[in-house]
Amino acid sequence: MLKRAGILISFICLLLLTTSCSQDQHILERVGYVRTVGFDRENENRVRVTLSIPLILTEANQTRFTDEILTATAKSGKEARITLSRKTSRKLLSGQIRTIMYNTNIARQGLRDFMDTLQRDPTISKRTELVIVDESVHNILSRTYKGHPRTGQYIDRLLKKEFDMQTIPRILLHEFFRDYYDDGKDPIANMIRKSGEDLEYAGVALFHDDKYMGKLTPDEVFYFSIMYHDHGKGEFTVTSDKPEMKSVTLDGINSRKKVKIRKNEEGNYIADIYIKFNGSVLEYVGDMNLTSSADRSKLENLLNEHVVQQCEKVVKKLQKHRTDSIGIGQHVRNKMSYKAWKDSPWDEMYAKMEIRVHAKSKIRNFGNYYH
Amino acid sequence: MSHEKLHRFQIALLIFNTQTGVVLFILPRTVATYFGTNGWIALIFMFLPITLNILLITSVYRLGRGASIFAILKSGIPRFLLFPIYLVMGSGLAMVGCLVIKQYVMIYQLLIFPQTPDIVLKLVVDIIVFLLVTKGIYNISKANVFFVALLITMVPLSFIFMKDFDITRMSSFFFKEGKDFGQGFIKVYGSFMGYELSLFLFPYAEKGKKWLKYIHLGNSMTVLVYLLVTVICYGFFNYKELVHLSFPLLDMFGYLYFPFVERVQNFLYSLFLVSILITGGMYYWSSQAVFTELIPRLPWKWVLFFVMASTFIVAFIPKSLIEVEDWFNVLIYLQLGVAIVIPLLALLALLIQKGRKRHA
Numbered sequence: 001m002l003k004r005a006g007i008l009i010s011f012i013c014l015l016l017l018t019t020s021c022s023q024d025q026h027i028l029e030r031v032g033y034v035r036t037v038g039f040d041r042e043n044e045n046r047v048r049v050t051l052s053i054p055l056i057l058t059e060a061n062q063t064r065f066t067d068e069i070l071t072a073t074a075k076s077g078k079e080a081r082i083t084l085s086r087k088t089s090r091k092l093l094s095g096q097i098r099t100i101m102y103n104t105n106i107a108r109q110g111l112r113d114f115m116d117t118l119q120r121d122p123t124i125s126k127r128t129e130l131v132i133v134d135e136s137v138h139n140i141l142s143r144t145y146k147g148h149p150r151t152g153q154y155i156d157r158l159l160k161k162e163f164d165m166q167t168i169p170r171i172l173l174h175e176f177f178r179d180y181y182d183d184g185k186d187p188i189a190n191m192i193r194k195s196g197e198d199l200e201y202a203g204v205a206l207f208h209d210d211k212y213m214g215k216l217t218p219d220e221v222f223y224f225s226i227m228y229h230d231h232g233k234g235e236f237t238v239t240s241d242k243p244e245m246k247s248v249t250l251d252g253i254n255s256r257k258k259v260k261i262r263k264n265e266e267g268n269y270i271a272d273i274y275i276k277f278n279g280s281v282l283e284y285v286g287d288m289n290l291t292s293s294a295d296r297s298k299l300e301n302l303l304n305e306h307v308v309q310q311c312e313k314v315v316k317k318l319q320k321h322r323t324d325s326i327g328i329g330q331h332v333r334n335k336m337s338y339k340a341w342k343d344s345p346w347d348e349m350y351a352k353m354e355i356r357v358h359a360k361s362k363i364r365n366f367g368n369y370y371h
Numbered sequence: 372m373s374h375e376k377l378h379r380f381q382i383a384l385l386i387f388n389t390q391t392g393v394v395l396f397i398l399p400r401t402v403a404t405y406f407g408t409n410g411w412i413a414l415i416f417m418f419l420p421i422t423l424n425i426l427l428i429t430s431v432y433r434l435g436r437g438a439s440i441f442a443i444l445k446s447g448i449p450r451f452l453l454f455p456i457y458l459v460m461g462s463g464l465a466m467v468g469c470l471v472i473k474q475y476v477m478i479y480q481l482l483i484f485p486q487t488p489d490i491v492l493k494l495v496v497d498i499i500v501f502l503l504v505t506k507g508i509y510n511i512s513k514a515n516v517f518f519v520a521l522l523i524t525m526v527p528l529s530f531i532f533m534k535d536f537d538i539t540r541m542s543s544f545f546f547k548e549g550k551d552f553g554q555g556f557i558k559v560y561g562s563f564m565g566y567e568l569s570l571f572l573f574p575y576a577e578k579g580k581k582w583l584k585y586i587h588l589g590n591s592m593t594v595l596v597y598l599l600v601t602v603i604c605y606g607f608f609n610y611k612e613l614v615h616l617s618f619p620l621l622d623m624f625g626y627l628y629f630p631f632v633e634r635v636q637n638f639l640y641s642l643f644l645v646s647i648l649i650t651g652g653m654y655y656w657s658s659q660a661v662f663t664e665l666i667p668r669l670p671w672k673w674v675l676f677f678v679m680a681s682t683f684i685v686a687f688i689p690k691s692l693i694e695v696e697d698w699f700n701v702l703i704y705l706q707l708g709v710a711i712v713i714p715l716l717a718l719l720a721l722l723i724q725k726g727r728k729r730h731a
Binding site: 009 | 622
């Protein structure tokens, strides 16, 4: 008797659950999964929000792939979503957002107001890419690029590929927030731009707290990147006027970085960044013979010199913008007492700090060509 | 009573799984808020008072020669005094069980079913808990072995996070920028609660005193898991960010990425249901044990039914997660009461009993 009652109760509950959960159902054909969100500055206190939603339309026997582009101006992102939602036949969902893009005009004033919803909304993944663009985000998103995937997908795949190849630092929302909250490090983001009929990677956007301060060019990104994190792969090319090293391309870069902090006689902090890297030569144009170990070590020294020079240039630029993107502050902080750290004017100190770069390279092999 | 006995290892796992639960998702934030930089060290310090507390509980078993806690209390303390104590203890334990489930369900709602009423989700979990608890303590403990095995499979995930773990982020400061150590102590102590239920296991445990050590084992497992999660959180995020994350562990799970499945955190969070079943179930079971002592004539399954039904109604009152956390802040004191005052009372009862024997 009790058993039968149990079965009956369970059945009623199941019915209750299934009927009440129907409010949370999403029918794929009626849902618009936003893939890309873009923000432009419209005027003083309004932003233009652009959404890109991939659509698959099936009519009769024909299947069409397209992006639905929605745009509206509003005071906040979520307000815009309500306005945008009135313009589409689909229920807008943010669970599949892959890329969030900001125009530099917005980023310059600070992203703090926009960060709130990104942190609060549990449907927005912390693996979303953060992209800064110099031109209008709306213009980039609202056009199609011939010979490339649909725009939203194009941007997403372009960045993912670069992340995987480790040619650019992997900056997703998680990394941005993490460094934003860290008092010894400033966040960064990646940039893209239009280049003719295509899109291309445009360098690293440097932030101080939540404000965009400047950028590194794509050529500088490799040198920044080896100071920013350890590498397991990646390639880079060095060109110079020297006859010994007109051009070298290293592949399969493996690098380790280490930051050491010490004090000089005057009591100022000095940072030494040690970079160790190795790779295999893919291309070499120069008058040396790589089979000889003397020539090889000469080339290694030339490489070291070059890397040190370029890295120091990048560091100077970072210091000029007062953006501690490498996280020197974390290391200085860990050397200080709590009181000393809180009392020290770190931003000033950082701008004037002596930061030296030391590089040590090793050529693992020189490929199939024995010369 | 059946001849079946709880194996000591089962007891360790039971204690471990009763202690861990939703609290694991919140703990790194609690620790960061109250203890500040490198606050995870506080968890190690917490080990000492809890060990002392467990020793207090085990001393009741040793001195009482394995008699049930109710028998011990009855032998020395008059019934009219025990009645209100049992009433408060029984309802308190039931409320803990109820809120644990409520909290789990509300986070579930936030994550996956934003439009579904949380009370419906709670009803479903409640039914599973009811079905589990009515199978009796032996079967609960057997099911628990399997549940713990499921939960432990998540531990290797921590290796994935090692890649993004950086010790320089943890800073070299200790306990700086914390809010209120006293409050933090009570909150973190509260997150270890669950071991006090071993008080009710006396008559069901295997003979001898060997099993008492396994309460410590269960508690050590909890400390290790808490430490693992909190330390990783401190190096994966940083302390300042932790303060602003409602559920740090969920955010960390959210960063996991497998090529074959998106949004693993929803799946992993659902897996924690097995931990909630035991945490909620054990509190309801203990509450039932207390009330059965009060009303021995009513079959214990009916007692359980009434206890669960009445807490289900109370569960309508708190409407938000913050309210539930506030309720927990009050209930912690009751749990502390069960963990400290009840064993002390039992020891007193034993003393009185001894005194009486001597005089007799």
